[in-house]
């Protein structure tokens with residue numbers, strides 16, 4: 001069940017290949033694909049896979065949550081400086097992180113049978129916005145038409161697991177469309193009271209666009225009625241951003257190159 005023991009399926013293969021590329025000696029810096037400047041000399045943390053100046057995972061104790069967590073990461077989302085998928089997974093005993101584009105079913109993605117996928121929530125914003133719906137809730141269940149589900153509380157109470165899509169907007173969209181089984185799950189969107197703590201480090205095209213760790217914090221703490229989950233995860237994220245800013249202040253070459261603008265080109269202003 002943990003991310004260090006992945007089955008050698010398609011997603012594992014992608015991950016292994018990527019890891020090999022990243023751990024090559026720095027004498028071949030031009031092959032670094034993750035946006036980290038080639039002058040990077042810092043070793044990588046084996047747990048969160050961040051360059052050690054950015055690592056905050058040392059003090060992380062896995063939380064015993066009631067819900068399962070499955071994080072599906074787009075293979076091109078390998079932002080080791082500012083990404084949060086691995087750090088999020090390290091926070092939970094019941095977390096699985098998979099890297100890939102498509103899986104035939106939720107069970108295959110998770111690596112174990114799932115009796116009722118409708119009891120799994122998938123966070124996918126798409127064109128839906130909580131602010132357009134008649135709700136003030138921060139976690140909102142919607143139907144296939146993007147409308148508010150009736151019986152929000154009953155639906156959310158029944159949820160057994162959560163799927164998060166880790167990547168840019170276009171990458172999350174690709175994961176959504178390539179995995180038809182997600183339509184059997186309960187789609188949720190977020191209406192966060194606070195915008196992402198990334199601030200200017202990563203331009204989010206929407207106010208409800210959160211990092212993976214912030215989304216996990218909000219959803220699991222809400223669905224389990226455990227504010228401590230949000231406190232722990234948000235503290236780790238704040239620590240990660242602090243560490244990042246300090247490290248880049250000291251050594252500007254550690255900063256990743258800006259993300260390509262095309263990730264955002266199709267976003268329409270609200």
Ligand SMILES: [Zn+2]
Nearest residue numbers: 045048055057
């Ligand atoms: Zn680490």
